[in-house]
Amino acid sequence: MPVECREKIVDERAPSPIAAALLDHYDTHARTLAWRVPPQQRKAGVLPDPYRVWLSEVMLQQTTVAAVTGFFNAFTSRWPTVEALAAAPAEDVLAAWAGLGYYARARNLIACARAVALDHAGRFPDTEAGLRLLPGIGDYTAASVAAIAFNRPAAVVDANVERVTARLFAIETPLPGARPQIRQKVAHMLPPDRPGDYAQAMMDLGATVCTPRNPSCLLCPVAEFCEARVCGIAESLPVKPPKKARPQRTGTAYWIELDGQVLLVQREGKGMLGGMRALPDDGWSARRNGNAIEPVAGQWTQVGAAVAHVFTHFSLTLSLALYRGPQIDKVAIENLSGACWWPVERIEEAGLPTLFAKAARIAIQHR
DNA sequence: AAACCGGGGAG
DNA sequence: CTCCCAGGTTT
Numbered sequence: 001m002p003v004e005c006r007e008k009i010v011d012e013r014a015p016s017p018i019a020a021a022l023l024d025h026y027d028t029h030a031r032t033l034a035w036r037v038p039p040q041q042r043k044a045g046v047l048p049d050p051y052r053v054w055l056s057e058v059m060l061q062q063t064t065v066a067a068v069t070g071f072f073n074a075f076t077s078r079w080p081t082v083e084a085l086a087a088a089p090a091e092d093v094l095a096a097w098a099g100l101g102y103y104a105r106a107r108n109l110i111a112c113a114r115a116v117a118l119d120h121a122g123r124f125p126d127t128e129a130g131l132r133l134l135p136g137i138g139d140y141t142a143a144s145v146a147a148i149a150f151n152r153p154a155a156v157v158d159a160n161v162e163r164v165t166a167r168l169f170a171i172e173t174p175l176p177g178a179r180p181q182i183r184q185k186v187a188h189m190l191p192p193d194r195p196g197d198y199a200q201a202m203m204d205l206g207a208t209v210c211t212p213r214n215p216s217c218l219l220c221p222v223a224e225f226c227e228a229r230v231c232g233i234a235e236s237l238p239v240k241p242p243k244k245a246r247p248q249r250t251g252t253a254y255w256i257e258l259d260g261q262v263l264l265v266q267r268e269g270k271g272m273l274g275g276m277r278a279l280p281d282d283g284w285s286a287r288r289n290g291n292a293i294e295p296v297a298g299q300w301t302q303v304g305a306a307v308a309h310v311f312t313h314f315s316l317t318l319s320l321a322l323y324r325g326p327q328i329d330k331v332a333i334e335n336l337s338g339a340c341w342w343p344v345e346r347i348e349e350a351g352l353p354t355l356f357a358k359a360a361r362i363a364i365q366h367r
Numbered sequence: 368a369a370a371c372c373g374g375g376g377a378g
Numbered sequence: 379c380t381c382c383c384a385g386g387t388t389t
Contacts, residue, residue, distance in 0.1 A: 057384060057385095058385095058386095060384040062374095062383055062384090063374080063383065064376065064377095064383050066376065068384090099374075105386080108387090139385085140385060140386085141384085141386085158384045159382080159383065199384090213377085213381080272371090272372070309374090312374090313371065353374090355374095
């Protein structure tokens with residue numbers, strides 16, 4: 001990198017002109033999102049409901065705005081308050097989460113709602129440290145709820161903020177090693193009067209302008225301060241560690257239908273798709289292929305390579321086997337762990353994760 | 368520090 | 379196809 005690129009563009013001791021420019025841009029270009037208060041109210045100093053901020057932040061963990069919006073609206077319509085969510089049966093909440101992924105979030109969501117309702121009289125802690133103690137709330141979520149819902153001066157660092165900050169200061173240290181430096185920069189620029197808007201302004205910029213590929217530097221409100229842009233290296237930042245190869249696994253799921261009902265199981269509480277309803281399967285996992293052993297003896301019809309599905313750390317080719325009889329002894333089959341019969345006509349309401357929802361769709365076509 | 372944990376949209 | 383997303387928990 002040329003030496004002149006190392007010169008600081010901004011005097012870090014003064015109130016940050018970067019933050020000021022970000023806030024100005026946010027005031028006119030903020031995204032309209034379901035969990036935000038309307039601009040009119042926001043400018044009048046109205047803060048959003050902490051329950052809605054928390055719920056949105058948990059849903060948004062490693063998940064795009066587009067994927068979250070429908071789930072957020074469904075959850076807040078059905079459970080308008082943290083007390084309502086805390087009082088809901090866990091299986092209802094897990095079923096409502098089906099399709100959103102990372103199901104440990106849903107399990108922690110329930111635990112957190114109940115902790116807030118029972119241990120905190122239904123009020124979310126209003127400090128970063130207090131929030132950080134709750135299940136499913138890590139450094140990022142604690143900071144974001146503290147800043148956005150309570151206007152606390154917390155440094156909010158998500159993947160957007162990492163990218164924006166790495167570029168602004170031309171930080172070439174690979175992630176995650178660069179995080180302490182990034183956090184320091186974010187904290188140093190933080191405007192004490194508007195921490196929540198500052199956090200959201202950074203995230204909006206990362207989502208709409210300072211994008212991973214083809215950033216729109218010509219439209220960027222802080223382009224004049226951006227060291228990476230000056231050096232022509234914006235698109236190459238932040239530097240990320242190399243990804244690992246994804247193993248390919250095979251497995252089988254089993255469709256056992258009798259009298260208009262299909263046999264579902266509830267998966268073990270932890271691990272892959274933990275706690276979710278599912279079709280019985282042959283024990284496939286990220287570590288190994290399934291054993292292809294049918295759960296009960298009988299006549300089966302194979303639907304080979306029915307579903308191709310990609311998880312974070314492995315790919316799965318799921319075969320499907322349909323039971324053809326003879327009539328199953330219901331008492332015997334119900335000995336399968338977590339087994340229950342579910343009406344096929346209401347399969348959409350079972351809350352199957354996407355993998356099994358795909359398999360069910362194929363099974364219904366082939367029965 | 369590294370592994371584990373979903374799913375979908377963008378390019 | 380590859381990349382990445384308002385990360386947290388566990389080992």
